[in-house]
Amino acid sequence: MTPTQFEELLILIAPFIMKQRVIREPISAAERLCLTLRFLASGDSMISMSYQYLIGLTTASNIIEETCDAIWNCLQKEVLPSCLNADNWLNIAGDFETKWNFNHCIGAIDGKHVLLQCPDNAGSAYFNYKHSHSIVLLGICNADYIFTFVDIGGYGRRSDGGIFRDSIIGHKFNNREMNLPKPASLTINGPPLPYVLVGDEAFQLTEYLLRPYPGKGVLNQERTIFNYRLSRARKTIENTFGILVSRWRILKRPIICTVEKSMKIVQAIVCLHNFLRIQDIGVNQYVDDTLVDQDRPDGFVAGSWREDIEISALRDITTCGNNNSTRNAIEIRENFCNYFNTEGVIPWQFNNV
Secondary structure: OOHHHHHHHHHHHHHHHOOOOOOOOOOOHHHHHHHHHHHHHHOOOHHHHHHHOOOOHHHHHHHHHHHHHHHHHHHHHHHOOOOOOHHHHHHHHHHHHHHHOOOOEEEEEEEEEEEEOOOOOOOOOOEOOOOOEEEEEEEEEOOOOOEEEEEEEEEOOOOHHHHHHHOHHHHHHHOOOOOOOOOEEOOOOOOEEOOEEEOOOOOOOOOOEEOOOOOOOOOOHHHHHHHHHHHHHHHHHHHHHHHHHHHOHHHHOOEOOOHHHHHHHHHHHHHHHHHHHHOOOOOOOOOOOOOOOEEEOOEEEOOOHHHHHOOOOEEEOOOOOOOOOOHHHHHHHHHHHHHHOOOOOOHHHHHHO
C-alpha cells in the first residue's frame, strides 16, 4: 500500500474510528489504521500487536475490530457494489473473452472454509465435517482478480452441498435477480447462449453456471478442450484467493478471534483487496506477474501464491450443489463445447491438453 493509498483510506474511515479526548490523548485514527493493516498483512498475533504499539491487549483487540468494521462499512459501497446492471456484466464478459478466451463468462466462482481457532461458546454451528471450526467465504471475481460478489459468514457445519444454494448469491441467481444480459448467439446461425459463471466440480451444472465434464483421462478431445478453456477462466478465482493469502498473512493460519471478529476481519480483507487491486491494474505492484499463474500459449507457469496456500487457513469446499442437472443446462454446456471446437478455436489450445 502506497502512502497515497493509505491517506485515501484514512480520509474515508477516520470519522468512524476517531475518539474524543477525555483525560489522555486518544490513539489517533492514523495509528489505529496502521495497527490494523499491520495485523492483517503481517499475520502477527494480537499479543504481538499490543507489545509493538505499547498498548493493552484489550485495547489492540478493540481497535482492530472497530477499524475492520469501519473498512467494511466505508469501502463496501465503493469497491464491492451490491448489484450490477447488464452493461456492467457485458464489460466483465468482454474482459474474460479478451484475457482468458472464454465467451459470455461473467465471473469465476469458488468457496473456501476460513478456519478459526475453536471460539469460546461457538457450539456446533461453526464446527464443520472436517472437525474444525470455520466460517464460509463464497466469492465471484472478474477477469482481473477483483471480487464482484462475496457471501461471508456461512456456518461451517452447513453441508457443502447447501452452501451455494442457501447463499444470497445463489438465491439471486436462481430467482433471476442479477440483471444479466439476454442470451446471445456467438455465431451467425448458432443458438443463443446465456451469460454464465464458471466453477469447478464442486458446483452444480445449471443454466447460469458451467462446470467441467467429469471423467478426467477418459474424455474425448472436444470435451477435454472445453475443460481446458473453462479451467483457464476459472483459475482467476483460484488466483484471487491465492492473492488474499499471500498479501494478507492473517490468513496463513486459523484466525484466533471470536466468530464475530473473524467475520469482520475477512470482510475488511476482501474490501482492502479490491481497493488495492482496482488501482493496481496496469501497475502490478500489489499483484506482480510472478504472484499469479501465467497460462500462456507456450505453457503454464504456476504463481508463487501456490507455495503459500498449502499452509493457510483457507480450505476447499468439496461440494456446493448436487449432480442433478437439467437437460437445458446440459445442452448449454454442449453448445459451448461445440463452439470452442469450431468457430471459437484458439490455435494453441491443442498444445495444452
